[in-house]
Amino acid sequence: MSDNPRSHHMNIEDFRRNGREAIDWIADYHRKVESLPVLSRVRPGEIRAALPPDPPAEGESFEAMLRDVEEIILPGLTHWQSPNFFAFFPSNTSGPSILGELLSAGLAVQGMMWTTSPACTELETHVLDWLVGMLGLPEKFLSTGKGGGVIQDTASSASLCALLAARERATSGASNEIGCDGRLTAYTSAQAHSSIEKAVKIAGIGRANLRAIEVDSNFAMRPDALAEAIARDRREGKVPCFVCATVGTTSSNAIDPVRAIGEICRDAGVWLHVDAAMSGTAALCPEFRWIQDGLEFADSYCFNPHKWMFTNFDCDCFYVVDRAPLIEALSILPEYLRNQASASGAVIDYRDWHVPLGRRFRALKLWFVIRHFGVEGLRAEVRRHIDLGQTFARWVSEDPRFELPAPAPLNLVCFRLRSGDGQNQALLDRLNASGDLYLTHTRLDGRLTLRISIGQAHTEFRHVEKAWARIREEADNL
Amino acid sequence: MSDNPRSHHMNIEDFRRNGREAIDWIADYHRKVESLPVLSRVRPGEIRAALPPDPPAEGESFEAMLRDVEEIILPGLTHWQSPNFFAFFPSNTSGPSILGELLSAGLAVQGMMWTTSPACTELETHVLDWLVGMLGLPEKFLSTGKGGGVIQDTASSASLCALLAARERATSGASNEIGCDGRLTAYTSAQAHSSIEKAVKIAGIGRANLRAIEVDSNFAMRPDALAEAIARDRREGKVPCFVCATVGTTSSNAIDPVRAIGEICRDAGVWLHVDAAMSGTAALCPEFRWIQDGLEFADSYCFNPHKWMFTNFDCDCFYVVDRAPLIEALSILPEYLRNQASASGAVIDYRDWHVPLGRRFRALKLWFVIRHFGVEGLRAEVRRHIDLGQTFARWVSEDPRFELPAPAPLNLVCFRLRSGDGQNQALLDRLNASGDLYLTHTRLDGRLTLRISIGQAHTEFRHVEKAWARIREEADNL
Numbered sequence: 022m023s024d025n026p027r028s029h030h031m032n033i034e035d036f037r038r039n040g041r042e043a044i045d046w047i048a049d050y051h052r053k054v055e056s057l058p059v060l061s062r063v064r065p066g067e068i069r070a071a072l073p074p075d076p077p078a079e080g081e082s083f084e085a086m087l088r089d090v091e092e093i094i095l096p097g098l099t100h101w102q103s104p105n106f107f108a109f110f111p112s113n114t115s116g117p118s119i120l121g122e123l124l125s126a127g128l129a130v131q132g133m134m135w136t137t138s139p140a141c142t143e144l145e146t147h148v149l150d151w152l153v154g155m156l157g158l159p160e161k162f163l164s165t166g167k168g169g170g171v172i173q174d175t176a177s178s179a180s181l182c183a184l185l186a187a188r189e190r191a192t193s194g195a196s197n198e199i200g201c202d203g204r205l206t207a208y209t210s211a212q213a214h215s216s217i218e219k220a221v222k223i224a225g226i227g228r229a230n231l232r233a234i235e236v237d238s239n240f241a242m243r244p245d246a247l248a249e250a251i252a253r254d255r256r257e258g259k260v261p262c263f264v265c266a267t268v269g270t271t272s273s274n275a276i277d278p279v280r281a282i283g284e285i286c287r288d289a290g291v292w293l294h295v296d297a298a299m300s301g302t303a304a305l306c307p308e309f310r311w312i313q314d315g316l317e318f319a320d321s322y323c324f325n326p327h328k329w330m331f332t333n334f335d336c337d338c339f340y341v342v343d344r345a346p347l348i349e350a351l352s353i354l355p356e357y358l359r360n361q362a363s364a365s366g367a368v369i370d371y372r373d374w375h376v377p378l379g380r381r382f383r384a385l386k387l388w389f390v391i392r393h394f395g396v397e398g399l400r401a402e403v404r405r406h407i408d409l410g411q412t413f414a415r416w417v418s419e420d421p422r423f424e425l426p427a428p429a430p431l432n433l434v435c436f437r438l439r440s441g442d443g444q445n446q447a448l449l450d451r452l453n454a455s456g457d458l459y460l461t462h463t464r465l466d467g468r469l470t471l472r473i474s475i476g477q478a479h480t481e482f483r484h485v486e487k488a489w490a491r492i493r494e495e496a497d498n499l
Numbered sequence: 500m501s502d503n504p505r506s507h508h509m510n511i512e513d514f515r516r517n518g519r520e521a522i523d524w525i526a527d528y529h530r531k532v533e534s535l536p537v538l539s540r541v542r543p544g545e546i547r548a549a550l551p552p553d554p555p556a557e558g559e560s561f562e563a564m565l566r567d568v569e570e571i572i573l574p575g576l577t578h579w580q581s582p583n584f585f586a587f588f589p590s591n592t593s594g595p596s597i598l599g600e601l602l603s604a605g606l607a608v609q610g611m612m613w614t615t616s617p618a619c620t621e622l623e624t625h626v627l628d629w630l631v632g633m634l635g636l637p638e639k640f641l642s643t644g645k646g647g648g649v650i651q652d653t654a655s656s657a658s659l660c661a662l663l664a665a666r667e668r669a670t671s672g673a674s675n676e677i678g679c680d681g682r683l684t685a686y687t688s689a690q691a692h693s694s695i696e697k698a699v700k701i702a703g704i705g706r707a708n709l710r711a712i713e714v715d716s717n718f719a720m721r722p723d724a725l726a727e728a729i730a731r732d733r734r735e736g737k738v739p740c741f742v743c744a745t746v747g748t749t750s751s752n753a754i755d756p757v758r759a760i761g762e763i764c765r766d767a768g769v770w771l772h773v774d775a776a777m778s779g780t781a782a783l784c785p786e787f788r789w790i791q792d793g794l795e796f797a798d799s800y801c802f803n804p805h806k807w808m809f810t811n812f813d814c815d816c817f818y819v820v821d822r823a824p825l826i827e828a829l830s831i832l833p834e835y836l837r838n839q840a841s842a843s844g845a846v847i848d849y850r851d852w853h854v855p856l857g858r859r860f861r862a863l864k865l866w867f868v869i870r871h872f873g874v875e876g877l878r879a880e881v882r883r884h885i886d887l888g889q890t891f892a893r894w895v896s897e898d899p900r901f902e903l904p905a906p907a908p909l910n911l912v913c914f915r916l917r918s919g920d921g922q923n924q925a926l927l928d929r930l931n932a933s934g935d936l937y938l939t940h941t942r943l944d945g946r947l948t949l950r951i952s953i954g955q956a957h958t959e960f961r962h963v964e965k966a967w968a969r970i971r972e973e974a975d976n977l
Contacts, residue, residue, distance in 0.1 A: 022529045022594045023957055029876035030809075030956060031594025037526050043598045044518030047605030048511050051500045061617050065845040068621035076629045079873040083598065086867055090602060094863075097618025101608050109615075109835070112857065114607035116500045116509025120521045120561065122604035124568060126811045127525030129592035130579050137587075139539050140575025143546035151554040174652065175855035185701060200705030201679040215831035216856060222828065223663060223854065225703015227678030271835055327857070331508075333607045334859045350700065353693035356942045357587070357749055357950070367543040376701065376854060377653035378694060379590065379805070381812045385572075389564055395557040398507035464834045472835075478508060479501055 029080065039083040046087060047119065054103045058456025061099045068097040099459065104479040107488060108461040110271065110299040111476035114333035117393035121386025122333055132380045135368035136360045142369055145172055145384035148391065149338055155396055156304040159317045162340040170340040171374040172383045176298040177216035179323035179339035182347060182375055184220045184263050186321065187292030189350040191262035197350055201225040206254045208232045209265040210242035212272050214296065217265050239428050240275035240465065242266060248285045263292050268312050269300025272463040274433035276312050283318020294321045299476065302329040303407065303431050306400050312430070329476045330399065332390045336383055348373045406432045409485045410475045416489050422496060426465045432475045435465060442469040444499055451495045458488045507558065517561040524565060525597065532581045536934025539577045546575040577937065582957040585966060586939040588749065588777040589954035592811035595871035599864025600811055610858045613846035614838045620847055623650055623862035626869065627816055633874055634782040637795045640818040648818040649852040650861045654776040655694035657801035657817035660825060660853055662698045662741050664799065665770030667828040669740035675828055679703040684732045686710045687743040688720035690750050692774065695743050717906050718753035718943065720744060726763045741770050746790050747778025750941040752911035754790050761796020772799045777954065780807040781885065781909050784878050807954045808877065810868045814861055826851045884910045887963045888953045894967050900974060904943045910953045913943060920947040922977055929973045936966045
């Protein structure tokens, strides 16, 4: 913004006026989002066709942009902030988070190193230490010891960084120095997130060296199968380096037995990463901390406040017990980044904790969220969602046409008609086409299964009740 | 936000009021930022010490948070938005960009696939196609052919993705399938950004397989040395797969000869990535497009609107000529992400174009910036900065105590006292400690060299004039 009348920048007083309009537009959007079709109905290419083929030569007014957002963009959105959004995992925002992101964009500092904005680094370290206590994580994840936490963009990136640190440790640095040699192997459950396969490809380990470990009848990793796979690979000259256990799989919210897996990893000297992307938030409540039993055996851990903790994307919290191999794997130090504070060793330079060099001030929104809700406020919202999930599961169990093919320990319920894939696909398509709600699917035991993921910030009893009514109604019509 | 009085979420009317306060706070910050010491003066640990050891049990008011931002956070910031910020490369924001980011946080859609918000994907594709024309890039980077553009967080990530696509192509997919085997080699200039070394480590290629190619007297890559290095590696059984040329190095803004490098890469069948992170923006002006002469030989290209094009971090634009190897390298398709639109092949799913799965609506702020300034407005700002850079270089050349150790083709000027490293270090330390401006350094020909990077959005003639006056004044006092 500028006061200089010759500048092409937005005038400061115009910014105040335009900013108020933008704030009001968001408030109005949140008030009406419930009434919009959840899944966008546009056809491929429709949005592009509405946009001018060339950029404007001269500047346009903010009013024109906001009008286009309303008229062109809005119909092309799938409304993740609708209380009728039950697809995938939630990806929430909230008032304090939006305002934290706004201030971050306004300050626009780069937190790549401590010296380039000390508060950006120190607030992040502080809030991530807060979360260790809030979630009941092992104290060895605190930054005050050898470990610590950092904000990553996503759990995909966190898992990649965990794998890189594991690779560094398993090869004593050789994988970073002379490259991978095709001997490293990694392990995760056959139900785990695709991000592990992606990480294994990126890291040059190769997906043929990722073992998809069998699951039990609850779709959780079988520790005995893991132990066998590690032993088999060792016998064949492989170098097992990384296990990812999942606390709440995307597919069915299966909770891998972290303790049993952790004991195996400890005995085998293999890095254990625990991915609790959505479900980790449940650990805010002491009564749900059983999901992470055994976490003291983990070398790294992540969960995403941008899923279920009302902090807008991107905000994944990633912790390591020992930051040394992570930093070894990712550190680079050209002359132009050298500075006294870094050289002193007294500060954290987060650029060495993830893939990008630059980083924005994401701790601000997370700090605002925690302060706005307070720990008790966050717990209340989480308990409310889990309660809704349990209620929905009970309704399904009471309708003889439906079955629950997997346990529903928290807020995600897998369900399906007993009448087969065709009927379930038709049910899903009709529901999503109606715009009344948005569900996605998975496959369990080879069969098409619908998922209802209840964690959108503003989903209340009435939305879940209506969703179940619509599901039964469409099932009646099949 | 919520209207429900039992909810812990911010009330919608409170959001409007708090949002106006946040907007005004940003406007006030931008008005006063020029008067603040540019480099933060806090000592390590000082910010943390001012924060409460435990998170609040109950929620707090937005007023309390905003007060803490002012009183605790602000002194801990290094002000990248100060017109007296001349360090590193700029990392700009602007009114339209802040408001675009605000709307993105308010809508909080996930653009991981076309179907999860078609407008998020299509606006991004459209604006990146606009930029092909705006920058005079080769048309083969347009999405309408086999290539296309995508927003990445940083040039570090873009370079990594380019390397992964190159690795995929060079090994016909084997590196992704069975892993790297220590034979792949990569090439960049000895003056190139550390991100290439980081990418080579991450990708399992190993930094011993990265060749730092000699530079000429202008600190630009020597094509003959590159050709020799590739030939030598071939003879020794290595598999050359990736060259990164830099258009505007971080160290001294050296412009690698893209055409000569490109011809070598074409003949050798090696992937050429061109990193124009800051300087790419200069190509908005036809008279500066010589910097990218030969870009038609490149397989991929990136530049960062979040540096010099007034778009707040993060926003790197990454282009490929052929999207197939990129997608092959990064694609994963679990059941829960399958959908009709993706299966039809008629849409782009950007999740396969980068490391993370999730992605926020970053195209919105880029669209707002281009529309607010218009192409001519952006050109005028870029010309203004380059003109200031040239003026500064002339001043330096006219003072016999100083020398210009490298060409200053655009807006970054390297300079130093002729009297040696000790004097230059003292000069740098005194200037930065004064708070009046912030400069960083590099080493050229083994000697400490100061850099003045003129690209902060609001830097005007008077700021550069004052910077030069302060530099001479401190030089007088040494």
